[in-house]
Amino acid sequence: xxxxxxxxxxxxxxxxxxxxxxxxxxxxxxxxxxxxxxxxxxxxxxxxxxxxxxxxxxxxxxxxxxxxxxxxxxxxxxxxxxxxxxxxxxxxxxxxxxxxxxxxxxxxxxxxxxxxxxxxxxxxxxxxxxxxxxxxxxxxxxxxxxxxxxxxxxxxxxxxxxxxxxxxxxxxxxxxxxxxxxxxxxxxxxxxxxxx
Numbered sequence: 272x273x274x275x276x277x278x279x280x281x282x283x284x285x286x287x288x289x290x291x292x293x294x295x296x297x298x299x300x301x302x303x304x305x306x307x308x309x310x311x312x313x314x315x316x317x318x319x320x321x322x323x324x325x326x327x328x329x330x331x332x333x334x335x336x337x338x339x340x341x342x343x344x345x346x347x348x349x350x351x352x353x354x355x356x357x358x359x360x361x362x363x364x365x366x367x368x369x370x371x372x373x374x375x376x377x378x379x380x381x382x383x384x385x386x387x388x389x390x391x392x393x394x395x396x397x398x399x400x401x402x403x404x405x406x407x408x409x410x411x412x413x414x415x416x417x418x419x420x421x422x423x424x425x426x427x428x429x430x431x432x433x434x435x436x437x438x439x440x441x442x443x444x445x446x447x448x449x450x451x452x453x454x455x456x457x458x459x460x461x462x463x464x465x466x467x
Contacts, residue, residue: 294359296344296429297395298438301353301403304419306456308350313449323406323415324348330405331355338398345439347446352454354442356429357398399424 303309310324320328328348334357335341346355403420410418429435449455 294361296435297357297359298427298429299353299355299357299395299399300425301399302421302424302454303351304421306351306421306454307417308456309415309418310348310350310353312350313446316447316449318348318350318446320348322413323410323418324350326409327353327406330402330409334398334402337401338393340393341398344435345442347442349445349449349452349454351456354445356435356438356442357395359393359395361393395426 309321310327311319311321313319318324331346331348331353332343335343340359340361342358342360344356344358346353403424407418407420410416427438429438445452450458452458
């Protein structure tokens with residue numbers, strides 16, 4: 272953790288020299304706050320969406336309508352998280368999977384540095400932030416006032432076809448493996464207690 276403006280902040284898991292608006296395939300996982308199962312349940316290895324789950328799916332599928340040059344690949348809405356592959360494919364993007372440098376040698380102005388770190392239009396962070404905001408707004412407007420997301424999200428840059436195929440298979444098989452999933456809140460209650 273680092274100290275910024277007298278508050279401790281977790282270090283970012285983002286790659287420091289990566290442009291997350293660059294063209295590429297990104298595997299993302301977004302979790303609900305405290306991994307509460309707002310989106311539904313797994314029944315007979317199939318996801319049964321709740322009302323909030325149906326909205327989470329609807330807004331997920333609408334992401335390309337709000338973000339130019341964004342495509343969706345495989346995805347799954349699980350009881351308390353979402354796995355999905357987002358593709359950024361801007362033909363005019365000068366940064367086609369090329370790292371970028373956040374600071375210049377003479378950068379000592381914090382506001383300049385923070386401006387460079389801010390999510391850019393069309394970047395993965397902006398896409399996910401907009402998606403999460405849309406779902407949250409709908410929940411508040413429809414009396415699901417307890418709904419909340421876990422801060423941040425997990426992302427993995429997919430670099431080759433083999434990895435893409437493996438991640439697609441992982442997403443498809445997620446409901447089948449729910450009983451073993453680390454995001455399943457029932458896992459801890461199912462584990463045998465150790466004798467002391």
